[in-house]
Amino acid sequence: MSLPKSIQKTINEFSRLPGIGSKTAARLTFYLLTKSNEDVKNFGSTIANLKEGLVFCSKCFNISESDPCKICLDQDRNIDILCVVEEPLDVIALEKTNYKGLYHVLGGVISPIDGVGPENLRIAQLLDRLKKRNFKELIMATDPSLEGEATASYIVDEIEKLKKSDKIKKDLRITRIARGLPVGGDLEYADEVTLERAIEGRRKYR
Amino acid sequence: MSLPKSIQKTINEFSRLPGIGSKTAARLTFYLLTKSNEDVKNFGSTIANLKEGLVFCSKCFNISESDPCKICLDQDRNIDILCVVEEPLDVIALEKTNYKGLYHVLGGVISPIDGVGPENLRIAQLLDRLKKRNFKELIMATDPSLEGEATASYIVDEIEKLKKSDKIKKDLRITRIARGLPVGGDLEYADEVTLERAIEGRRKYR
Numbered sequence: 435m436s437l438p439k440s441i442q443k444t445i446n447e448f449s450r451l452p453g454i455g456s457k458t459a460a461r462l463t464f465y466l467l468t469k470s471n472e473d474v475k476n477f478g479s480t481i482a483n484l485k486e487g488l489v490f491c492s493k494c495f496n497i498s499e500s501d502p503c504k505i506c507l508d509q510d511r512n513i514d515i516l517c518v519v520e521e522p523l524d525v526i527a528l529e530k531t532n533y534k535g536l537y538h539v540l541g542g543v544i545s546p547i548d549g550v551g552p553e554n555l556r557i558a559q560l561l562d563r564l565k566k567r568n569f570k571e572l573i574m575a576t577d578p579s580l581e582g583e584a585t586a587s588y589i590v591d592e593i594e595k596l597k598k599s600d601k602i603k604k605d606l607r608i609t610r611i612a613r614g615l616p617v618g619g620d621l622e623y624a625d626e627v628t629l630e631r632a633i634e635g636r637r638k639y640r
Numbered sequence: 641m642s643l644p645k646s647i648q649k650t651i652n653e654f655s656r657l658p659g660i661g662s663k664t665a666a667r668l669t670f671y672l673l674t675k676s677n678e679d680v681k682n683f684g685s686t687i688a689n690l691k692e693g694l695v696f697c698s699k700c701f702n703i704s705e706s707d708p709c710k711i712c713l714d715q716d717r718n719i720d721i722l723c724v725v726e727e728p729l730d731v732i733a734l735e736k737t738n739y740k741g742l743y744h745v746l747g748g749v750i751s752p753i754d755g756v757g758p759e760n761l762r763i764a765q766l767l768d769r770l771k772k773r774n775f776k777e778l779i780m781a782t783d784p785s786l787e788g789e790a791t792a793s794y795i796v797d798e799i800e801k802l803k804k805s806d807k808i809k810k811d812l813r814i815t816r817i818a819r820g821l822p823v824g825g826d827l828e829y830a831d832e833v834t835l836e837r838a839i840e841g842r843r844k845y846r
Contacts, residue, residue, distance in 0.1 A: 437732065438705045444690045447683045451668050462657050463690070464729050467703060471691055477653045478688025482681045484650045484672055497673060499644045523670050526643065 441467070493563070495539040495556045497522045511536060514570040518560060518589065520577060528575065535573070538563065543581040544588055557589060564593065564602050571607045578613050586610065647673070699769070701745040701762045703728045717742060720776040724766065724795065726783060734781065741779070744769065749787040750794055763795060770799065770808050777813045784819050792816065 437445070441463055448459035466474050490496070491503035498504065505511065505525075515535030519525055525537050540555045564572070574590065576582035596602040613631035615624055624632070643651070647669055654665035672680050696702070697709035704710065711717065711731075721741030725731055731743050746761045770778070780796065782788035802808040819837035821830055830838070 438694055440690050443686050447686045452671050465658050474691050475688045478684045480649050480653045482684025484646050485677055485680050488644055
């Protein structure tokens with residue numbers, strides 16, 4: 435039996451989302467079929483209008499309703515600290531902490547296998563920012579993954595070059611967010627790399 | 641930081657889908673933000689139009705583009721066998737097998753905890769079908785779950801009553817799909833109920 439077209443189309447669209455296979459896509463579609471016409475239409479139009487009125491902030495490249503974004507315009511922030519992240523989602527995560535500096539969203543990581551080179555990310559724009567304004571600290575907050583580490587390393591190399599040619603002030607402090615055991619985690623189940631980083635990064639007790 | 645409204649709305653809508661928590665919803669939303677305007681609009685309108693032109697077949701209550709549905713109209717089917725399932729998704733699953741009889745979609749299972757009684761399902765319509773036409777076999781293919789078994793049991797009880805008052809012919813054979821070890825499964829990891837059913841349902845070897 436062939437499925438009704440609109441059902442098959444919806445299943446196909448859901449299947450294209452990351453982490454959603456064809457079975458989950460079918461389950462979601464048939465779930466929607468049990469909802470009212472109005473609910474389904476609302477869901478559809480919400481998605482269709484998702485990108486309406488959204489822009490990239492021309493300073494930090496976060497997704498925003500205004501340019502510059504609210505964070506870049508916020509007068510209460512410490513504008514001497516810049517935190518480099520991969521994605522807008524990372525900004526949301528960090529905004530739940532006490533961090534009150536600025537951000538720079540790279541838009542991904544260097545990943546040759548996916549055809550993403552430094553030129554596809556907002557690295558040139560980051561270096562420009564650092565040249566134009568003397569930040570005190572740059573926090574590298576890319577993911578603690580292979581690609582995240584490589585991207586951080588690439589950026590730091592570029593900054594070092596610019597420091598040598600005096601285009602970026604030498605006193606810019608570059609830091610990396612700590613790697614270690616996640617809070618609430620279980621030491622015995624931690625992988626050895628995490629554990630090694632946790633020991634390397636140990637701090638004075640009290 | 642508060643998220644742009646359209647992003648928050650989309651995250652909220654995704655979160656309402658079964659099995660999708662707020663983190664997955666955010667991930668899906670930000671994934672869509674990386675897609676082209678056209679792709680996002682297409683996705684939205686596909687969902688908005690999902691229910692357009694879909695009806696329930698008045699015979700088998702499957703979701704369909706026509707009434708009666710293609711299966712009920714199909715001349716090549718064995719119209720003497722009727723298979724009772726819970727959901728349209730079950731029909732799709734069974735259509736991948738060699739089964740070539742007809743279906744009756746209940747639209748759920750009896751589940752007092754969710755406020756679903758026999759009157760909320762297409763049980764009366766099933767009994768009507770059985771009264772109006774003499775099927776040779778009725779296959780109970782509800783899920784092998786507590787609710788699925790209870791629903792099957794309830795329906796069979798109702799049929800037995802109607803057989804006694806001669807409203808349904810006594811030679812209607814009622815069967816239940818086999819419970820046992822799934823193909824490719826591992827005996828040592830099977831739960832004891834499944835294993836017990838597998839032994840009860842054992843068949844002659846060759």
